[in-house]
Amino acid sequence: MTFLSEFLSFFSLEALDTRLLPNEQKKQAVQKRSNPVSKWHTLEFKFYMLVFAITVPLMYKTAMDASNETNPxxxxxxxxxxxxxxxxRKVDNSDQQYAFFRNNFGVLAAFIVIHWSLRRLIGKFFxxxxxxxxxxxxxxxxxxxxHGFNTPKLLIHIAINYSITHFIKNHRAAIAVTWVYGLLTLFVNDWYWDYPTGISIIDHGFKGIVxxxxxxxxxxxxxMMSFNMDYLERAKEIENAKVSLDKDETKLSTLSYLDDRQRLTAPLPIVDYNWVNYFAYLTYTPLFIAGPIVTFNDFIYQSNYQSLPSVKDYTRTFRYFLRLVFCVLVMEFLLHFMYVVAVSKTKAWEGDTPFQISMLGMFxxxxxWLKLLIPWRLFRFWSLLDGxxxxxxxxxxxxxxxxxxAFWRAWHRxxxxxxxxxIYIPMGGGGKYRIINSLLVFSFVAIWHDIELKLLMWGWLVVVFLIPEISATIYFKRFEHEWWFRHLCAVGAVVNIWMMMIANLYGFCLGNDGTLALLREMFNTVSGIEFFIFSSGALFxxxxxxxxxxxxxxxKGIDVRC
Incomplete structure (x- = not known):
């Protein structure tokens, strides 16, 4: 294997997750749909590479100029x-979310070692x-x-949620109560998380690391909701079949490996939906803090029935660890050379050009993206080590x-x-009410992130911006074999990228003031209009x-639809 192919393999999709690898049948179908002729050596793409060679360094320089000590x-x-x-150099550690992870990395590393070592010691001697x-x-x-003596507050929610499915016998009522209670707790916790209980040891005792x-x-x-939904779905299956599948463990352990879709509805015995498995799933240490989210059925199948071949491939896991280290170093470089988070917090963009404001927002x-990716990959690496x-x-x-x-298929997958x-499939999926279902999904996503009107507006903006893409895709699909179709798609992509950037800049970076300042500068000044034209060309x-x-x-037979 050449150095280039090894380098590309290191950064490939398939190196991240075996779920992205297709089976042979799907691989052949994808390859048939692909264009067999590569464009990388054409004159068109050599020109594109020249644009990249000029534009990308310029973007870095502009962000640094707008956020470094040389800026007024x-x-x-x-x-x-x-x-x-x-x-x-100084470091911009002003983002509280990432600062918590960065400042407590040693504690997390100690937990990983303790958890991994104890698992193996107990497995060896007991x-x-x-x-x-x-x-x-x-x-x-x-x-x-x-969480120390704040733990009972969390345990109350855990116990109530468990009780919903085990004491409400009506299937639809249990689903409704699960959703109502789950959404209600987001508001209650936001308003009353530190409300005094009147119990001295809880109010004034040890509060834990967090x-x-x-x-x-x-x-x-x-x-919690995954447990309830999986349990209710399984209970209904058993009720409809009018048979007891409580003694189904032998069958499960002798089945061939279930793929990730099959594990969502793995035929677990109904007795597996018990308090021990429920609590073990909720508090599974490698994934407790921030995920990634694995469903209850998938977790129990992997835990108690069949571990997946991917967790036994230590070479793959080590390569995944190296990808994590690379991302941490990239983040450290950005935090030491671009103080864009601090600029955003203080709204210190007065006098900056539209190009500079846009680069502040983009970086x-x-x-x-990195502050979410790094913890998620660390926790997933920990989980892979643990099996x-x-x-x-x-x-x-x-x-x-x-x-x-496609962006939402790849972000927080x-x-x-x-x-x-x-949510999406039970509500009907991408059928007749696709836009309404998307609105419900993004409303939940916004509320789940934070109880804040700005994020709810962001969620609705995203749905509004989906409409042109969905409409254009349906209308222009008939022309996909025309020579100009790729270029038309690129124009549509430019429009899409602008809309996504504006929505995310508004929701997560610049807020109302910064986004309006960028738009004013971009369309009310000559330099702003020039920037818009050249940047749109670069996006093309x-x-x-x-x-x-x-x-x-x-x-290569890989199509992840994003």
């Missing part, structure tokens, strides 16, 4: 910077029939270590997206799969390269 606005955000470790018994015990210890017990609750809620979005393979959350670089629909399974080039990257994947 530097005194306004200087107080948010800390002492760094790269080349004597006969443990089910993995979930260990997960239950370690979950009790971990929950108290991380006093804000509600911070990680949102992920626990997804698992801010890249940092948001559980959850879905990969980020399978595309944030900048390698041109479709709003396990959450996307969760909302599709438990980027879209063409993205198209060819996906064609290259299809030639």
């Amino acid at each position: 606005n530097y005194p306004r955000f200087q107080h948010l910077l800390s002492d760094g470790w790269l080349f004597g 006969q443990v029939t089910k993995r979930t018994y260990y997960d239950f015990g370690f979950g009790v210890f971990f929950l108290f270590a991380i 006093e804000r017990w509600d911070v990680f609750y949102n992920f626990t809620l997804l698992r 801010n979005l890249n940092i948001i 559980i393979d959850p879905p990969e959350n980020m399978i595309r670089c944030m900048d390698n997206n041109y479709s709003a629909l 396990s959450f996307n799969r969760w909302v599709i399974r438990y 080039v980027g879209a063409q390269v993205m198209f060819e990257l996906r064609e290259a994947e299809k030639r």
Whole structure:
């Protein structure tokens, strides 16, 4: 294998998650649909590479100029910077979410070592029939270590949710109560997370490593609801079949490996939906803090019946670890050389050009992507080491997206799969009410992220921006074999990218003031209009390269639809 092919393999999709590898039948079908002739050596794409060689370094330089000590606005955000470790530079550690992870990395590493070592020691000296018994015990210890005497507040929610399915006998009523209670808890926790109980040891005792017990609750809620929905679905199957499948364990353990779709509805015995498995699943330490989300059925199948071949492939796991290290180093470079988060927090963009404001926003979005990707990959790596393979959350670089629909398939992929399974498909999927269903999905996604009107507006904006893409895709599909179709798609991609950037800049980076400032500068000044024209041309080039990257994947039989 040449150095180039090894390098490309290291950064390939298939190196991230075996779920992305197609079976032989699907592989052949995808290859038939692909364009067998590569465009990388054509004059057109050589020109595109020249544009990349000029534009990408210029983007980095512009973001640095707008956020470094040479910028006149530097005194306004200087107080948010800390002492760094790269080349004597300051570091922008002002994002609280990532700062928590960065500052507590040593504690997390210690937990990984303790959890992994104990699992193996107990497995060596004791006969443990089910993995979930260990997960239950370690979950009790971990929950108290991380939340201290705030743990009872979380346990109340856990117990009520478990009771809903085991005491409400009507199937539809149980589903309705699960959703109402789940959504209600998001509001209650936001308003009353530190409400005094009147019990001294709870109000004033040890609060654990993370006093804000509600911070990680949102992920626990997804698992709580997954348990309820999977249990209710399985109970209904058994009721309809009018047979008892409680003694089905032998059948499951002798089945050939179920793929990721089959594991969503794995035929677990109804007795597996018990309190021990439920609590072990909710508090599974590697995935407790932030996921990735694995459904209850999938978790129990992997834990107590058949571990997947991917977790036994230590070479693949080590390569995954190296990808994680690479991403951490990229993040450290950005935090030491571009103080865009601090600029965003202080709104220190006065006098900046439209190009500079747009780069502040774009690299801010890249940092948001990395600050989520790095913890998710660390926790997934921990889980892989421990023998559980959850879905990969980020399978595309944030900048390698041109479709709003495809973007959400690649961003927080396990959450996307969760909302599709438990909201989108039960509501009818992509049929007659596709837009309404999408509106419900993104409303839930916005509320789940935070109880904030700005995020709800962001969710609705995303749905509004989906409409032109869905409509154009349906209308122009008939022309897909025309020579000009690829170029028309690239124009559509440019429009899509602008809309996605504006929605995300508004929702997560610049807010109302910064987004309006960018739009005013971009369309009310000559330099702004010039920037809009040249940047749209650069986005057109980027879209063409993205198209060819996906064609290259299809030639290998891989089509992840994003």
